[in-house]
Structures are given as C-alpha cells and as structure tokens.
Amino acid sequence: MKRALCVAALAVAAMTGPAQSKDVTHTILGFDQLDGWVDDDHDAAFEVFKSTCRDLKSHDWKALCAAAADQKSGRTxxxxxxxxxxxEDGAEPLFTGYFEPELEGSRVRTDRFRYPLYALPPEARDGSWVSRREIMTSGVMEGRGLEIAWVDDPVEKFFLQVQGSGRVRLPDGSYLRVGYAGKNGHPYRSIGQELVRRGVYKSHQVSAQVIRNWVSRNGAAGEDLLNHNPSYVFFREVSQVPADKGPLGAMNRSITAMRSIAVDPRYTPLGAPVWVEKDGALPLRRVMIAQDTGSAIKGAQRADVFVGTGDKAGRTAGRMRDPGRMVVLLPIQRAYALLPEGIQ
Structure with a gap:
C-alpha cells in the first residue's frame, strides 16, 4: 500500500523466515500463553490468511495452505x-496504525478539483529525478497527459503520497483507486518535524490534522511547507481491486481492516499469522496476518495495523502508538528449527 518497496524482493523475504542473529532470540510459547487467545474470532483471521496463503511458495507453507482447504475451524x-x-531483537515493541485515504476528486480538472495525481513519467523510472518543488513550480509536468485524476485539497494529496495509495470518490459516487507507481528518488522529510524545528509547535502537538489546519491557514507559506519534503510519489490506477475491498498490500493482494498488519519481513514472514497483544486506547487481542510492510517498520516487535479506509480510520490510525507484544505463528517444523541445538 504505502509501502514503496519491490514486491519481488518482498516475496523472497517472505520465504526466508525470521532473521538469524546473535541479538535475536526465539521463544516457543503455548497457545495458553497468548493473552485472550480463546476469545478471538479465529475464523475471521483464517479467511484473511487464506487470501494470501496461495502465494506462499516454500514446501511447508504450501502443505499448510493445502490443508487449509479442508479445515472448517480457524482455531483448530x-x-x-x-x-x-x-x-525479539532487544528493541521495545511498538504498534502504530495506517489507513487508506479517501479523497474527493474528478477525472477532469474543474475549478474545485485542480490538484493532479500524476502517473510516473519516463524520466523518473530509475528513481532519480527533480525535486517536489521543481515538479510543483517549474511546469515540467504540464501538457503531457499524465494526470490520472484531480483532487480538491493539496494537503490531502500530500498525505495520499505519504500513504502511497488510496481511493478517490468521483462526482457520480463511483470510486477510483490509485496505488504507488514510483517516486522521484529524493529522501522523505517530515513536514511535522519541520514545524517543530521552526518553533511553531511542540513535538507532542503535531498530528496530521494539526498539519492540515496549519497549511490551510497559511496560504503560500503552507504550500511552501509541503515542498520542504522533496520526495514526490507518482500513482497508477488500480482498477482490479473493487471499491468494497481493501487496498493492495506488499503481497499484491487486498488487505483487511483490523486483520492485516505491516511487519519487518526480516523477522516475520509475509503471509504468516501473527498474534497481536496491543495495549493503549484501542487494545487488541487477535490473530492478524502479515500482509504488508513499510520503510518505517523495522524490528522484530514492530508492526503497523491497517485500520481501514477514510477519515475515521485515519483519525484512529493517527492516535495509535502503543506498546504490546506480537507472536508469529510458524509451521511446527520451522518453529522448532529456530531453537539452538541441544534444546530442540
């Protein structure tokens, strides 16, 4: 989704399993050691697991996927x-949330819809091109027919680029879904951190809504703040995903609200079930499926929860920054192979 990484590379990572390092430990637990295990809707998680299970290629996963076809009970x-x-890798566990933005837009430019979502220009295909500021001010994109759609809010467009994909609600009530196609090769710079650096806000005051409001109130200075981030994301139309399904994750399949998570595939295989014990304002005790990844998701106990689509999901995701624990469910033989010799 927002995950600007090569799917082929992730597929390889998904097969390798948890990373092997002297700093990484693996502890096999019993299901009775998972807080709240018996109370989850295992069948809901089972259906999400099956949606990407067929994409796992190693023999142990393939055998499990074949067995899944004959199973009626997810918990069993x-x-x-x-x-x-x-x-565990020694780092503190951290759960954050992400969402799929939903913007108002049009296939054609109008007085209201005047901020374009661009397809990837040929010059940027190698990941090295001009900065956001140049794209926005030099006219380099004009007259080339690369506009996929036009939206009505430059800040919403900016956050769509940060997320990497989203839905555009068209005037007739239909939807256009766009996904990540590439970027200009410049590093991402946080405009929230820039507001803190300028002394406009304290770090604990910054949120997506605060940034939206500040940019809207400050006209040209607001647009200039957006250009502080030189990175620029281009899109492609994702017509194969129905509007009622979730966006595509790193496995190139639709992800599911509150059942899909983004993980670091060095430690958690993509496609694996993961038991999540997340605390905070929205505590979770449930099986989720590792179907996505992201450049900021690094570590054995680091996960991003896909909350859903639209503003409500965005508000929930924006408040999520919680401790907890994640426990990956691995095929039995693979799990025991991780233990040091002598205690297997």
Whole structure:
C-alpha cells in the first residue's frame, strides 16, 4: 500500500523466515500463553490468511495452505499446524496504525478539483529525478497527459503520497483507486518535524490534522511547507481491486481492516499469522496476518495495523502508538528449527 518497496524482493523475504542473529532470540510459547487467545474470532483471521496463503511458495507453507482447504475451524487449524514463536531483537515493541485515504476528486480538472495525481513519467523510472518543488513550480509536468485524476485539497494529496495509495470518490459516487507507481528518488522529510524545528509547535502537538489546519491557514507559506519534503510519489490506477475491498498490500493482494498488519519481513514472514497483544486506547487481542510492510517498520516487535479506509480510520490510525507484544505463528517444523541445538 504505502509501502514503496519491490514486491519481488518482498516475496523472497517472505520465504526466508525470521532473521538469524546473535541479538535475536526465539521463544516457543503455548497457545495458553497468548493473552485472550480463546476469545478471538479465529475464523475471521483464517479467511484473511487464506487470501494470501496461495502465494506462499516454500514446501511447508504450501502443505499448510493445502490443508487449509479442508479445515472448517480457524482455531483448530492454527493450533494444529502452528506454534507461537516470540521473536525479539532487544528493541521495545511498538504498534502504530495506517489507513487508506479517501479523497474527493474528478477525472477532469474543474475549478474545485485542480490538484493532479500524476502517473510516473519516463524520466523518473530509475528513481532519480527533480525535486517536489521543481515538479510543483517549474511546469515540467504540464501538457503531457499524465494526470490520472484531480483532487480538491493539496494537503490531502500530500498525505495520499505519504500513504502511497488510496481511493478517490468521483462526482457520480463511483470510486477510483490509485496505488504507488514510483517516486522521484529524493529522501522523505517530515513536514511535522519541520514545524517543530521552526518553533511553531511542540513535538507532542503535531498530528496530521494539526498539519492540515496549519497549511490551510497559511496560504503560500503552507504550500511552501509541503515542498520542504522533496520526495514526490507518482500513482497508477488500480482498477482490479473493487471499491468494497481493501487496498493492495506488499503481497499484491487486498488487505483487511483490523486483520492485516505491516511487519519487518526480516523477522516475520509475509503471509504468516501473527498474534497481536496491543495495549493503549484501542487494545487488541487477535490473530492478524502479515500482509504488508513499510520503510518505517523495522524490528522484530514492530508492526503497523491497517485500520481501514477514510477519515475515521485515519483519525484512529493517527492516535495509535502503543506498546504490546506480537507472536508469529510458524509451521511446527520451522518453529522448532529456530531453537539452538541441544534444546530442540
């Protein structure tokens, strides 16, 4: 989704399993050690697991996916074929949230809809091109027919580029979904951190809504703040995903609100079930499926929860920054192979 990484590379990472390092520990737990395990809707998680299971290619995962076709109970399936493995790298656990933005837009430019979402120009295909400021002010994109749609808010467009994909609601009530196509090769710079650096806000005051309001109130200075981030994301139309389904994750399949998470595939195989114990204002105790990843999601106990689509989901995701624990469910033989020799 917002994950600007090569799907092919992630597919390789998904097969390798948790990283091996002297700083990484693996502890096999019992299902009775998972807080709230018996109370989850395992069947809901099972359906999400099956949506990407067929994409896993190694022999142990393929065998499990074949077995899944004959199973009626999600809980029975997970308990019969998996073992919970706590993977730790010494870093504190952290759960954040992400969402799919929904913008108002049009296929044609109007007085209201005048901020374009661009397709990837040929010059940027190698990931090295001009900065956001130059794209926005030099006219380099004009007259080339690269506009996919036009939206009505430059700040919403900016956050769409940060997320990497989203839906555009058209005037007739239909939807256009766009996904990440490439970027200009410049590093991402946080405009929230820039507001803090300028002394406009304290770090604890900055949120997506605060940034939106500041840019809207400050006219040209607001647009100049957006250009502080030189990175610029281009889109492609994702017509194969129906409007009622979630956006595509790193496995190139639709992800599911509150059942899909983004993980670091060095530690958690993409496609694996993960038991999440997240605290905070919205505590979670449930099986989620590792179906996405992201450049900021680094570490064995780091996860991003996909909250859903639209403003309400965005507000929930924006408040999520919570402690907890994640336990990956691995095929039994693979789980025990991670233990040091002598205690297997």
């Amino acid at each position: 399936f997970f308990e019969l074929f998996f073992r919970p493995v706590l993977v």
